[in-house]
Amino acid sequence: MPELPEVETTRRGIEPHLLGRRVERVIVRDRRLRWPIPDDLDSRLSGQRIERVERRAKYLLLGAEAGTLIVHLGMSGSLRLVEGGLPARKHEHVDLLLDSGQALRYTDPRRFGAMLWSGDPLAHPLLVSLGPEPLGEDFDGERLYRLSRGRSMAVKPFIMDNAVVVGVGNIYATEALFAAGIDPRRAAGSVSRARYQRLAEEIRRVLAHAIERGGTTLRDFVGGDGQPGYFQQELFAYGRGGEFCKTCGSTLREVRLGQRASVYCGRCQR
């Protein structure tokens, strides 16, 4: 489910309920996520006050004095605040009980997510090699151009590579390439500097816009405050294979690139 805008929407939704709160207890009902939730998470986190609620790529970082809880939502994960003691339903694997009487509840049907503990999260093996944030200052078209020279892979999986830039998943890669008029099948190394500059702009614009709108609602995604996002009806290409291009009216095509569905307009994207 969650791409970067959904993760950022979640971060903004939960932050006001967590900052300054103390974790009283961690209840793990099922520790079988992508990696097992550490056995000692409760002993490390209990009694700690949450001082920071940050995001790096699609990882949420809940910072306390003794260390940081790293949370990834995988493809189907979500975090929301519930009243402490609310009975857990299926797939509601973890609760952080807070001194406010609320609990931060982690739900993940597919269990592709992760919940890990680290004393230095940015140096954690999962985070240390990540590329720049797409909305930060280290990301621009020049970087895309430079890293793509000599690369034969298609431009779409290239911009989805976390070492190139983080946070560009299938939906927003599809939308940004449509907006930039670039054929997703084109070899990354064959895209000009000028077109990468346009693509970088579109990646930033699409992601920033989606964050403003509260993320894309796919199936049952809800932000930390329980409100659904409203970006979905604004999609130009993602999920619209076989439908009409909103720009030129021709039929959108669908192919698979890097094992992912990729929709594009054969007329608008070259």
Add this chain to the structure above:
DNA sequence: ACTGGCACCTGGGCGC
């Protein structure tokens, strides 16, 4: 060093 492919897991939608 790159590249493509697979795996992890569950649920929803579709065709028969």
Add this chain to the structure above:
DNA sequence: TGCGCCCAGGTGCCAG
């Protein structure tokens, strides 16, 4: 109504 198949927002890891 039921069954089986295919697909899904991510990403680490493998072999070639």
